[in-house]
Structures are given as structure tokens and as C-alpha cells.
Amino acid sequence: MKTVICEQPGQLALAERAMPNPGPDDVLIRIRRVGICGTDFHIFTGNQPYLSYPRVMGHELAGIVEAAPAGARVKAGDQVYVMPYLSCGRCVACRAGKGNCCVNIRVLGVHTDGGMTEYLAVPQAFVFKADGVTLDEAAMLEFLAIGAHAVARADVRAAQRVLVVGAGPIGMAATIFAKLRGAEVSVLDGRADRLSVCAGALQADHTVLLDTTDAATDAAELAALTDNEFFDVVFDATGNVKAMERGLQFVAHGGKYVLVSIVSERISFADPEFHKRETTLLASRNATVADFETVLAAMRAGQIPTAALNTHVVELGNLPDEFPKLLKPDAGVIKALVAC
Incomplete structure (x- = not known):
């Protein structure tokens, strides 16, 4: 599968990687859209303090379920978004319902490889249906949350x-x-x-x-x-x-x-x-499940001008060449999306 890897600051490479091997609790997602975040720009420029290279960036994710565990809330064919803050569920913050600031947090695309790839396996607890919105909108949920x-x-x-x-x-x-x-x-x-x-x-x-x-x-x-x-x-x-x-x-x-x-x-x-x-x-760090639900409800109600926010779309295969251009102020980027 095609994957874009940030090998070191200033260097993106398009590579072929093996398909993920989902664990028993994982949902396999065909990634369709990835929002490019300020964090990704910082990774590319070498200004992200919580990261080691090489890294597959991308944490604003939307896609289609390829396979899911029995009994999961999503099934094959569902359009979904990913909550990229992989919290442990056990620490003092998680016990208080604050998984967004989990002691042991692993953020996709930062602490572990993210979604600038064609397929990604994600624990089912962090995968949610994105009914009633487009794939583009689903990929914008995270920054809005x-x-x-x-x-x-x-x-x-x-x-x-x-x-x-x-x-x-x-x-x-x-x-x-x-x-x-x-x-x-x-x-x-x-x-x-x-x-x-x-x-x-x-x-x-x-x-x-x-x-x-x-x-x-x-x-x-x-x-x-x-x-x-x-x-x-x-x-x-x-x-x-x-x-x-x-x-x-x-x-x-x-x-x-x-x-x-x-x-x-x-x-x-x-x-x-x-x-x-x-x-x-x-x-204020990251977001909670409730925040994502707030955004999703507002999107469905037509209260968010998503067309005005989504200014650029780049194909995954073109990203190594196009990414540096998005950094330039005269590009006028608000939210750029990668189409996978």
C-alpha cells in the first residue's frame, strides 16, 4: 500500500508498505481523507517536540471500514472518523473521563504512525460512524473538536x-x-x-x-x-x-x-x-468524544462553513512534492486535505 513517510525534517517520501495486520480488537480502515494539521507542518519543519523520525504523519482521519471485530459499533462499509488520541483507559486522567490528557497517550501521526497511507488498523474504541456528513467533512472533525x-x-x-x-x-x-x-x-x-x-x-x-x-x-x-x-x-x-x-x-x-x-x-x-x-x-488539550459529537451535530445542522475552511486537496501520491508549497503564506491554506 502507498504510504507517505516523513523520514527526517524537510523530507517526505512515497513508499510501499505491507498491509497492516489488525489485532483482534482492531478496525481495519481504508483511509480516504487526511486533514493536514499545524502539527504535521511542525513535524515537517522539525519543530514538533514529542516525535522521533521516521514518522507517518496524519491524525485527522476519515475512511471506510474494511473489517471490524464481531460486536463492534462499526461494520464493513461504514463511513467513519478516527479519534486519534489513543488513551490507556487506566490512568488518573482516563479514570476521570479525561482521555484527551491521558498520562500514557499515543497520538496517531505523532507518537505512533498515522494515516497518510491507504490502510490503517485502529483499536475499535477510537473509531466512530460519520453518518450524515461527507468524507471531507469527516476529516475536518478533529481540528474543529x-x-x-x-x-x-x-x-x-x-x-x-x-x-x-x-x-x-x-x-x-x-x-x-x-x-x-x-x-x-x-x-x-x-x-x-x-x-x-x-x-x-x-x-x-x-x-x-x-x-x-x-x-x-x-x-x-x-x-x-x-x-x-x-x-x-x-x-x-x-x-x-x-x-x-x-x-x-x-x-x-x-x-x-x-x-x-x-x-x-x-x-x-x-x-x-x-x-x-x-x-x-x-x-486546553486535544478533545473528548463529547466534543467530536458536538462538532458532528453542528455539521449535520449546517452550522459549520466547511466549504470555506477546506481550501486545498492533494492526492496522496503527490504529497511529497506538494506539501512544501502548502507552507507558504501566499498559498492561502486554511485546511488542506489529502485524498487517498
């Missing part, structure tokens, strides 16, 4: 002022689900093209262009949008240390700061600023 999880973590409520910092796919996902909860959503980013998508397709209430020459300019604009009170909830989806440290200043007194992105470096805040606001600081 991360945004839905962050919004749920923050318990965003109607009429709250919400700021999303970073208008990549995860930031857009947080925007979508904050809007669905009735919040007034502002988005801050340095790319006018992505802000345009947020204002149009995602119906963000306000967009603010990051001023890279004078930070006071965009801060003043955000202050003006909120009568100098700033935001009840701020989400950081930048993956940038300076942005994560700066974002605290946009949190209202009594507000919440949610770090959706992750960096391998330390981040710090001025304690007086953190303390005087009585800030609630939250990490």
Missing part, C-alpha cells in the same frame, strides 16, 4: 466578550463554537486574508489586524471594542511564546485565559497583572 473543547473548557456563555488570538484552523474552530454559544467574538491575527474569512464565513463580530510595528495600536483597538474592559474569555491559538505572554493583558478582570496552543518553551506573566484580575488560567 479541538476548538469545541476549548470553548467548552471556558464555559463560554451568550453575550460574553470573547477574543480569539490566532486565526489559523484552531482559532477559527474556537471562533465558530464561541459564536454558536452566542458570544460576541473578536479575532486578532497578522494575516488580513484569514481575518476576512473570520469576518465573512465565520461571522466574527470584530476582526483586528495585528500591528507588528506598534503593539499599542491593536491593543488600543481591542480596548475600544470593549469600553476599556477587555474580554471575558481570551483564547490563544498562536503557538507563539510572545503572543501567549502578551495575551494576558487582554483578559478582563474576573476573566479566563485559555491556552489552546502549545510551545516547548517556558511562558511567564507578570504576577501583579495575573493576580489583580483573579484570572482563571486554563490549558
Whole structure:
């Protein structure tokens, strides 16, 4: 079967691998679509801290069941999505229903080989039906679920002022689900093209262009949008240390700061600023089964502009040549999908 392998940073290769040999608890899936995530870009550029090479990338997965164990909730021919966070089910987090932050987590495409291949065997506990949506949409469930999880973590409520910092796919996902909860959503980013998508397709209430020459300019604009009170909830989806440290200043007194992105470096805040606001600081990692179900229901209801989010499709066999092009800002990528 055809498989794309990231052999080392900057090097993808198309190879032939043997078909997987499913275990007694595994579902064999014919992979049909793979979403390309920021994690995959980081793997390719050598900036993923939890990975060893070579690695088959790909954790945003949709496909068709080839074979399933007797009694499984899916059967041959079903269209499915994969929850790629392979949790142990035994640790302190799993016992609390938080498999998304399992102590022993193995994420497909990061800690173990993922889905940029034609067939994949996955434990049945992590394979779910994707009825009522297209294969393209099913492959977009995972990144949207991360945004839905962050919004749920923050318990965003109607009429709250919400700021999303970073208008990549995860930031857009947080925007979508904050809007669905009735919040007034502002988005801050340095790319006018992505802000345009947020204002149009995602119906963000306000967009603010990051001023890279004078930070006071965009801060003043955000202050003006909120009568100098700033935001009840701020989400950081930048993956940038300076942005994560700066974002605290946009949190209202009594507000919440949610770090959706992750960096391998330390981040710090001025304690007086953190303390005087009585800030609630939250990490948001991965997503839960409930978050995937939230996204699936919203997709079925036509509440997610998936056509606007899916900007590029690449055939699996062409991926080694096409992948570097997707990294370029002028490519205009929001969500690229691999067709297998």
C-alpha cells in the first residue's frame, strides 16, 4: 500500500508498505481523507517536540471500514472518523473521563504512525460512524473538536466578550463554537486574508489586524471594542511564546485565559497583572468524544462553513512534492486535505 513517510525534517517520501495486520480488537480502515494539521507542518519543519523520525504523519482521519471485530459499533462499509488520541483507559486522567490528557497517550501521526497511507488498523474504541456528513467533512472533525473543547473548557456563555488570538484552523474552530454559544467574538491575527474569512464565513463580530510595528495600536483597538474592559474569555491559538505572554493583558478582570496552543518553551506573566484580575488560567488539550459529537451535530445542522475552511486537496501520491508549497503564506491554506 502507498504510504507517505516523513523520514527526517524537510523530507517526505512515497513508499510501499505491507498491509497492516489488525489485532483482534482492531478496525481495519481504508483511509480516504487526511486533514493536514499545524502539527504535521511542525513535524515537517522539525519543530514538533514529542516525535522521533521516521514518522507517518496524519491524525485527522476519515475512511471506510474494511473489517471490524464481531460486536463492534462499526461494520464493513461504514463511513467513519478516527479519534486519534489513543488513551490507556487506566490512568488518573482516563479514570476521570479525561482521555484527551491521558498520562500514557499515543497520538496517531505523532507518537505512533498515522494515516497518510491507504490502510490503517485502529483499536475499535477510537473509531466512530460519520453518518450524515461527507468524507471531507469527516476529516475536518478533529481540528474543529479541538476548538469545541476549548470553548467548552471556558464555559463560554451568550453575550460574553470573547477574543480569539490566532486565526489559523484552531482559532477559527474556537471562533465558530464561541459564536454558536452566542458570544460576541473578536479575532486578532497578522494575516488580513484569514481575518476576512473570520469576518465573512465565520461571522466574527470584530476582526483586528495585528500591528507588528506598534503593539499599542491593536491593543488600543481591542480596548475600544470593549469600553476599556477587555474580554471575558481570551483564547490563544498562536503557538507563539510572545503572543501567549502578551495575551494576558487582554483578559478582563474576573476573566479566563485559555491556552489552546502549545510551545516547548517556558511562558511567564507578570504576577501583579495575573493576580489583580483573579484570572482563571486554563490549558486546553486535544478533545473528548463529547466534543467530536458536538462538532458532528453542528455539521449535520449546517452550522459549520466547511466549504470555506477546506481550501486545498492533494492526492496522496503527490504529497511529497506538494506539501512544501502548502507552507507558504501566499498559498492561502486554511485546511488542506489529502485524498487517498
